[in-house]
Structures are given as C-alpha cells and as structure tokens.
Amino acid sequence: MTTPPRLSPLLEQFDFARQRLTDRMTGPVMDSGDGTDTKVGPLTDEEYFWEPVPDCWSVRRRVAGPGPRATLLAGTGDWGRDGASYPHPWPPPFTTIAWRLSHLSEMLTLRADHTNGDHALTRDDYLVSGDAAGAVAAFDAGAAAWRNALLSVDDAALDTTGYCTYPHGSDPEEPFIDIVWWVNQELLHHGAEVALLRDLYRARPH
Template identity: 35%
Template sequence: MTSFGEELLAVYDNVHERLLARLDGLTDDEYLWEPVPGGWSLRPGDDGVLRAEKTEPDPVPAPFTSIAWRMWHIGVECLDVYVKLAFDRVPVGVGGWPGEAAVRPGGGAEAIAALDAEFARFRSRISGLDDAALARSCGPLAEEIHVFTYLGLMFRAIDEATHHAAEIALLRDLYRHREVSAA
C-alpha cells in the first residue's frame, strides 16, 4: 500500500516535471517579456541588482506578472518561504532568491536552475515525513500563510506550483504566437 505522503510526493514530482518540460527552451527575452504595461517583473535597483517587484499587501486587483516574476514567486515566496516557516521556524518577509539575499536570476536558464533547486530543497524536507508526521502541526509561523499541518503545507505547495505553472505555460504560448503573428 502506498502512503498518503508517497502519493502526494508523486503529484508534487509530476507538477515539477511538467513545469520543467514547459520551461524547456525558455529564452532570456521571453523570461523577462512584459505583454502589458504596468505589470510586475524583475527589475534592477539603483545598485544594478535584479529584484522582484512586490508590495505588501498585494494591490487589488493584483498587477499582471511576467514569467520571471512567476518563477520567482514559486521559488521564493512559496517553496523557500514554506521551508523557512515550517521546517526552519524562521520568520520571513519577502526575501531573496535562496543563497543570494537580493539577487534574482537575470536569464531563463539560470532561473530554471534556481527554481529546480527550490523544488528539490522543499521535496527533501517534506519527503522525510511519514503519514503521522504529515498530520502534525508545522508550527505557528506557518499559520501566517493559513497552513496548520505539514499535509496542508504539501497541498499548498502543489496548489501554488500548479496554479503558477499553468500561467507560465499560457504566457509561453502567447509569446510564441506573438512572435509568429509579428513575422
């Protein structure tokens, strides 16, 4: 019999693999493409360092976001923050791409590698939990993101990654068709 945790990891791995497949061939131009004015993306600050645009709380309605921003969101605001809140028990704000306080990947290939690493890091932490541990509280800091158990955290990671992966896939389709119709 397969455990709940093993089934959830299989779904998580499938979402990860499908996203990586949809990112295959991502160009730097496409990564930073902004199909509408006034959206959020990654922008260089006065120091030249690329950072994700973000305000707290999110404006309503939320601005349109680029592929770069969405990849940052999955990697940092979701997977990295989940590890920090639920496993490391560290309060976090909007932080940098893991390992580099404020630096964001400026190109498609580097961003794919960074996102892939975050998927692996989250998986390594959650895969160590058996079904009983998945049912336990992941601590009061995770309540900030309305998650109470490790099982809930796993569902949230799958939901966020799936949601934004679908948006990224759609943006890639629009970009490809934009290029064809402009030729």
Template identity: 35%
Template sequence: METGRVRTDRLGVLLDQFDCVRERAQIRLEGLGDEEYLWEPVPDCWSIRRRSEAVTPRAYGPGEWVIDKGAPDIPAGEYAEVARQAADGMSVAKIAEDWSVSVERVEEVLAHSGPVEPDISPVTTIAWRLGHLHSCFAGEWEWTFGERRTDPHQLVDFTPSAALAQERFWSLLDRWRDAVGRVTEDQLDTIGFSRYPYGSAPDEPYISVLWGSNLELIHHMAEIALLRDLWQARF
C-alpha cells in the same frame, strides 16, 4: 500503500502529484530565453527589476534584482478564506497579522455580504511567476526544515537570466522534494510543523500546507505555460 507504481497513502498522493507537475513543468520550460522570460505583454506588468528601477512599494530581494510586490490587502477572491479562518476560531488580530492589513480591514471583509467585485490583478511576467514560486518554496523549506531564521524575502537572489533562474529553481525543488519525502505520518498531522511566517501555515496541519504548496506550483506553472503560448503567437 502502493498500487503498481502509484502510492495511495496521504503523503504518497501529494508526492506523486508534485512529481508529475514538476516533470511536466520542466519540459514546458525548455528553451526559455531571456527576452521571453522578461517579456511584458501589457503595460504595467509586475516583473523582476533592478532595485533602482523598482515600481512597486514592497519589491524585495537581497541583491541587485528585486521582485515586484504591491501594498498589502485582502483580495476579493480570498474573502471566503478569511471568513473560514474566523469561523475556525482565528482571531481578527491574527488574521490581520497574517494578511499584513489592519484589524479594520479584516472586519470590513467579514462584514461584507453579497457578491464581490472581481479582483483587478496585475499581469505578471514569466520572470515574476518563476521568482515568486522560488521565493515561496525557499521560504517554506527554510521555515519547515531549515534554521527558521532568515527572512523569506532575503532567500532568493533574483536574476535576469532565464537559464540561471531555472537552474536554481529546479535545484531548490530537488531539496524540497527530498525533505518532504522524509516527513512522517505524525508530522503530517502536526499543526505548526511549518512555521513559514507569511500566511496561515503555522496554524494548519502540515498536510494542508503541502496541499497548498502543490496548488501554488500547479497554478503558476499553468500561467507560465499560457505566457509561453502567447509569446509564440505574438506575431
């Protein structure tokens, strides 16, 4: 259904949200230069680096440049999600597989009671956040609409060029938007329509996966916008 230019059907609401975020994000990233793109505002940032200079145990990428990734764990902010997964009937073994942790670690999380300590997360550069988004959307496309064969960690050739990174990213989002726009009502309700292997996508109806993808784009683009503000105010 459409009311004026606004769609009110389930897919339409998510597509309109995506389009709005993408438009604002592209405007917000205009003028991004290489120095700002790679700027590390504090020590020990996560970023993209040459493979020979990687500082994290699971940094990945198919080419010379890789993106930082730390040891697997379940952050405190996701304890409630793990409890929900268990309550919905997901086995401890499957939860452990999805999070790349041990069964014992999942059992520890499920046994936790009371408040949790805030996560201490690394500060990440604009290059990292944009590369992370690119990797996520590339993997989601491949494992939903593509051949579902290539390791998501090998899909994005990270680059130190802000202009090239954006060119590749916006092109990918165009392909993503085109494919999602053709999803049917039945596919929205299909559990496992996305087979993206990192996370719970294969265990969720596709409409939930789309909701999560929009959220990922929104919150990382908001973080990029803040980093741009800090860059401008650093003097």
C-alpha cells in the same frame, strides 16, 4: 524513513507537475498532454521578461526601482521582484514569467527551510534571478529542497499544525498535510500560467 501513505499521492502529483514545468521551460521536448512529445526550445531572456500588457509586475534591476503600482522590490541581490505591502493593488497587476517563476521558487525554497532547515530564511534573503537560465536553475533547486523536506516528515508531522513555520502564509494555522496540498496547487497553477505565457509569446504578432 518510510513515506507516509497519505503523502505518497501528493509526492507523485508534485513530481509530475515539477517535471512538466521543467520540460516546458527547458525542452527539447515536452509532454503535449496526450502522451506525445512536442518540441520546445529553452526559455529565453526575452520571454522571461516579456510584458504582454502595460504595467506588468516583473523582476527588475534594483537600481531601477519598483515597477507600476509596486512599492518594493522583494529579495536580495542586484535584481528584485515587484511587490507591495498589504493591501495589494486592485485589480491585481498582470505578472510576467519572471515574476511568477521567482515567486514560485522563493516559496519552495523558504518553505523547505521552514520545514527541515534553519527556520530562518525570509524574502529579504532570497536571491532573485535576472535571467531565464538562472531562474530555471533556482526553480530546480527550490523544488529539490522542498521535496527533500517532504521526505523528512513522518505521519505525525502531517497532522501537526504549524509544523512548517513559513512566515508568509497560513502555515501556523494549518496541519502540515494541508500545506503540502497547497504547495502542489501553487506549482500546478503557476506552472500552467508560465506555459500559457510561453504559448502567447510564440503566437504574438511580429
């Protein structure tokens, strides 16, 4: 299928953001922003769970129960991601790399399923990773699934409201092209957050 012209720049932006975050988490080098390579090691479990301030939301063993101000652990498996039903706590809890990466990967996986899959996955089906390597692999799988979903759409689909049936967003009320843009900005801003947390972890007092 030929990629609709309106989709091409959004795909390019997605690919750029995906690669930059992947390199930032895995190394051995990343683009420093000026075209030069900067050495970076792979994300460690200690960084993945690091809480720079008290009472962070994170990924936790299900048997331990939710963290501060959380009322549930989203996902399935031995681990879950802190969450709460609406209204969410205010001010919002600070979240770890584990939380942010799980949230991002779940969103990509579920939106892919609700675009060209079975339209059935929910947060209760998503397997939450309890280690950094598993989380990076889950992100890669989710990003690949979402990109594959985008390659399945035509120009008419981009204008179709509710084309993606993802149940945890505004997808039923938005043209699909707006959802594609939204996913890009989610990847860009959560990717930047993960990168900043890695920088703060490296610079923390010892």
